[in-house]
Amino acid sequence: MAETGMSWLSRFRSSNNKHYAPNRHEGFPPIGGLALTRNKPGLPAPGSPIKDICLPAQLVFPLVDYHKHVLTPVVSVGDCVVIGDWLAPGVLTSANGVVSAIEDRSIIHPSHCSALCVVIDTCPDTEATLAAIQTNEVFSSLTAHERIRRANVSGLGGAGFSTANKLAAIHSSDIKLLLINAVECEPMISCDEALILSDATHIIEAVIQMINITRCARCVLAIEDDKIDAIPLLQAAIKSSRQSIDDAAVNIELILLSPIYPSGAERVLVQRIIGKMPSAGIRATDQGILCLNVATTLAASASQHGAPLIWRVVSVAGSAAAQPVNVRVRLGTPVSHVLEQTGNESAINNSGCTMRIRAGGPLSGFDLPNLNVPITATTNCITVEPAIASEAAIDSASACIRCSRCSDVCPVGLLPQQLHWYCDKTLTDDAMRFGLNDCIECGCCDVVCPSLIQLTASFRHNKATLREQQLSSQQAQISKVRFEQREQRLEQRALQAQSLRRQRAKQLQAKTAEHDPIAAAMARARARRTNK
Amino acid sequence: MSGISLEVAAVKYKRQSVSVVMTHVLIALLPGVIVYALFIDARVIKNIFIAVIIAALCEAAMLALRRRPVITTLKDGSIIVAAALLALSLPQSLPLWQLIVGIVVMCSLGKHVFGGLGHNPFNPAMVAYAVLIISFPQTMTQWNTELGLLDSAPIHWDALTSATPLERLDTTLQNKLFESTNTTSIDKELAADVLKQSNWTLLAFMWLLGGVYLLAVKVINWRIPVSVLATLWLAYLAYGSLSSSTVIPATMALFTGAILFGAFFIATDPVSSATSHPGKLFYGVGIGLLCFFIREFSHYPEGFAFAVLLMNMCVPLIDHTFVRNSLRTDNAKRDST
Numbered sequence: 001m002a003e004t005g006m007s008w009l010s011r012f013r014s015s016n017n018k019h020y021a022p023n024r025h026e027g028f029p030p031i032g033g034l035a036l037t038r039n040k041p042g043l044p045a046p047g048s049p050i051k052d053i054c055l056p057a058q059l060v061f062p063l064v065d066y067h068k069h070v071l072t073p074v075v076s077v078g079d080c081v082v083i084g085d086w087l088a089p090g091v092l093t094s095a096n097g098v099v100s101a102i103e104d105r106s107i108i109h110p111s112h113c114s115a116l117c118v119v120i121d122t123c124p125d126t127e128a129t130l131a132a133i134q135t136n137e138v139f140s141s142l143t144a145h146e147r148i149r150r151a152n153v154s155g156l157g158g159a160g161f162s163t164a165n166k167l168a169a170i171h172s173s174d175i176k177l178l179l180i181n182a183v184e185c186e187p188m189i190s191c192d193e194a195l196i197l198s199d200a201t202h203i204i205e206a207v208i209q210m211i212n213i214t215r216c217a218r219c220v221l222a223i224e225d226d227k228i229d230a231i232p233l234l235q236a237a238i239k240s241s242r243q244s245i246d247d248a249a250v251n252i253e254l255i256l257l258s259p260i261y262p263s264g265a266e267r268v269l270v271q272r273i274i275g276k277m278p279s280a281g282i283r284a285t286d287q288g289i290l291c292l293n294v295a296t297t298l299a300a301s302a303s304q305h306g307a308p309l310i311w312r313v314v315s316v317a318g319s320a321a322a323q324p325v326n327v328r329v330r331l332g333t334p335v336s337h338v339l340e341q342t343g344n345e346s347a348i349n350n351s352g353c354t355m356r357i358r359a360g361g362p363l364s365g366f367d368l369p370n371l372n373v374p375i376t377a378t379t380n381c382i383t384v385e386p387a388i389a390s391e392a393a394i395d396s397a398s399a400c401i402r403c404s405r406c407s408d409v410c411p412v413g414l415l416p417q418q419l420h421w422y423c424d425k426t427l428t429d430d431a432m433r434f435g436l437n438d439c440i441e442c443g444c445c446d447v448v449c450p451s452l453i454q455l456t457a458s459f460r461h462n463k464a465t466l467r468e469q470q471l472s473s474q475q476a477q478i479s480k481v482r483f484e485q486r487e488q489r490l491e492q493r494a495l496q497a498q499s500l501r502r503q504r505a506k507q508l509q510a511k512t513a514e515h516d517p518i519a520a521a522m523a524r525a526r527a528r529r530t531n532k
Numbered sequence: 533m534s535g536i537s538l539e540v541a542a543v544k545y546k547r548q549s550v551s552v553v554m555t556h557v558l559i560a561l562l563p564g565v566i567v568y569a570l571f572i573d574a575r576v577i578k579n580i581f582i583a584v585i586i587a588a589l590c591e592a593a594m595l596a597l598r599r600r601p602v603i604t605t606l607k608d609g610s611i612i613v614a615a616a617l618l619a620l621s622l623p624q625s626l627p628l629w630q631l632i633v634g635i636v637v638m639c640s641l642g643k644h645v646f647g648g649l650g651h652n653p654f655n656p657a658m659v660a661y662a663v664l665i666i667s668f669p670q671t672m673t674q675w676n677t678e679l680g681l682l683d684s685a686p687i688h689w690d691a692l693t694s695a696t697p698l699e700r701l702d703t704t705l706q707n708k709l710f711e712s713t714n715t716t717s718i719d720k721e722l723a724a725d726v727l728k729q730s731n732w733t734l735l736a737f738m739w740l741l742g743g744v745y746l747l748a749v750k751v752i753n754w755r756i757p758v759s760v761l762a763t764l765w766l767a768y769l770a771y772g773s774l775s776s777s778t779v780i781p782a783t784m785a786l787f788t789g790a791i792l793f794g795a796f797f798i799a800t801d802p803v804s805s806a807t808s809h810p811g812k813l814f815y816g817v818g819i820g821l822l823c824f825f826i827r828e829f830s831h832y833p834e835g836f837a838f839a840v841l842l843m844n845m846c847v848p849l850i851d852h853t854f855v856r857n858s859l860r861t862d863n864a865k866r867d868s869t
Contacts, residue, residue: 403802448548450552451550
């Protein structure tokens with residue numbers, strides 16, 4: 001099936017890569033994207049574990065979800081928390097400690113905004129904490145999906161969607177394809193590859209566990225064909241799992257893709273595997289495809305044994321990094337602590353003057369406001385770059401000449417030149433019609449733009465503004481409905497009261513008509529008079 | 533949302549900046565200009581030189597008036613390309629003052645009244661061409677060719693005073709019609725003969741060569757030139773088979789006049805052309821058809837400028853219509869629900 005869409009180019013590629021596997025598959029060619037030179041420093045040697053970073057004195061947990069919706073804390077200052085306790089719906093503590101503050105702190109976000117955060121003074125962990133969760137009676141009665149929700153597993157690739165919500169979006173009987181995403185095309189980011197290199201067997205076991213949980217019809221493990229160290233490890237692990245489990249249902253297809261950035265983005269990956277891009281506004285889950293990053297798969301599998309999602313692998317790289325490395329970091333760890341522990345002290349001291357610290361890779365990433373921002377589940381990479389005269393770069397941006405290089409490389413088939421025009425003129429309706437909300441913010445258009453226009457930043461900004469507008473208009477709508485309901489209620493009540501009053505008046509009238517007290521009094525007086 | 537970060541780090545990727553794009557266009561023009569100067573009319577060099585200088589001055593004045601950075605904007609080279617293209621589209625015998633009028637119109641009415649580079653709805657060079665041909669029809673249709681640098685004695689009519697090469701061909705064909713009754717075969721021979729003799733055909737080949745270079749360095753997309761040329765070819769083929777009168781053979785028609793020059797250098801102007809892939813095809817077909825109709829059924833021997841300007845007017849509509857397919861289907865779905 002996959003062969004039908006192969007271009008002559010990928011066929012040529014495959015002939016060069018014959019040494020891989022006997023039953024090798026190739027995906028479909030992408031509709032856009034960039035072929036970037038592989039640049040992945042700091043990978044561990046195959047089989048060697050990823051270094052853990054020691055627990056910092058303080059952990060910070062932003063109480064916002066991906067859409068900047070503020071979450072309400074369920075703890076208060078002074079509370080003692082242990083690993084796996086909820087701080088707010090959707091936020092777990094990753095260490096034992098005491099809540100020392102709940103306050104506004106800056107977070108990792110392209111807008112450099114701040115958000116309400118729970119700050120925890122940590123105390124050393126005890127293994128007993130984790131063991132206690134695992135032997136917890138309540139825990140052992142949970143279903144697989146509930147365990148994933150309890151462990152707060154969320155996407156460790158890019159968007160950070162809750163895995164439990166993703167699972168809930170598809171009825172488990174409808175999962176046609178479980179797509180494990182090991183594609184990481186952006187230079188500098190190598191955290192998923194590091195995971196595979198350090199423990200491929202574990203990953204394959206986790207994939208098999210997810211196959212059993214989801215009972216999917218087909219399972220695909222997608223990886224780029226230039227990860228030449230990781231692929232043999234995965235192949236060996238799949239082979240040995242087949243021998244040991246001997247289960248016909250468990251069949252992991254390893255699909256090797258040509259490394260075109262951004263094939264790791266969910267929409268693009270789905271297109272490269274099934275050959276068709278999901279239509280605008282339609283998620284992979286709507287088509288019965290469950291797409292999980294390898295790290296997420298590992299976390300989901302660990303959640304079945306009670307381990308909550310408390311750490312992730314972060315790549316520390318960049319042209320000015322002293323020592324590119326992949327490290328395992330507790331969620332909530334400040335970036336400065338990560339840099340300190342990875343030998344990049346100079347970056348901390350020179351941040352803002354000669355060095356720039358960025359979250360994410362060189363294309364999709366953005367500068368950090370300061371180094372106290374905490375690592376979250378979506379922080380896959382910290383890059384240390386030499387400072388550039390950023391003002392000069394912005395100044396040199398010239399007018400769009402509509403050369404359409406951006407639309408040639410757009411991996412989701414948008415027309416960035418048109419979007420740019422509409423965003424520039426704040427014609428948001430037209431921008432929406434041209435698919436502004438389908439932009440995956442990959443940054444390909446920025447790289448090819450001959451006029452050096454910062455397209456992605458503008459789209460990101462406009463998307464956020466639009467989302468805020470929608471949110472406020474939604475809220476206005478809700479308030480309007482509430483107000484109208486109240487008015488209606490008051491009116492109804494007034495009407496009721498009025499009708500009640502009328503009824504009473506009528507009753508009174510009827511009563512008086514029956515025996516008028518005045519007439520009766522007069523009759524009595526008359527009677528008295530006649531008696532006299 | 534406050535203080536959005538306006539930076540995305542550069543990746544090691546060979547980016548073609550606007551000035552590089554413009555340099556490629558100038559390189560692509562080079563073989564054509566050389567052939568033009570050597571075999572047709574040496575004045576072209578002088579005219580291009582003057583046009584570029586005046587255009588740069590005019591552009592600088594416009595930028596200064598609009599309070600925009602002058603030097604950095606001039607550096608992108610777009611005005612040099614526009615001036616060279618205009619100078620190449622005009623007859624080299626055009627009086628200097630008329631050339632200057634053309635340049636000033638190109639800079640002001642063609643470009644800066646709309647907001648400068650990237651905002652002009654019409655191809656600036658073609659705006660100037662249209663203004664000139666309407667204002668000065670006599671000088672604009674007299675292709676008073678002097679000797680090329682390498683031309684020998686003025687034996688054949690390249691060195692003679694004549695109308696446009698295209699008009700000349702038409703006239704020759706019609707003269708022949710009076711003499712002979714068996715038209716088609718002789719006409720074809722004659723046309724081939726005329727074209728072979730003519731250095732204009734060589735020039736057309738040079739424009740084709742330049743166009744292929746632009747395609748190779750990915751400065752232009754194949755869709756516009758291919759659709760323009762294919763439409764014209766089919767139109768001449770159909771016209772030739774339908775009408776009994778003399779028509780130049782379809783393939784040769786592509787090598788006459790400004791068709792190859794226009795298809796590769798004029799119609800492909802990114803600013804004023806359609807931007808989506810299907811839109812580009814539509815735009816090219818429109819130019820091809822309009823150009824054919826103007827050439828064959830109007831008083832103007834060469835209709836490329838008007839075809840381009842008319843299609844420029846349609847570009848907003850084309851761009852509005854051709855949103856990518858995936859988006860359209862979804863919009864339809866959203867509308868229906």
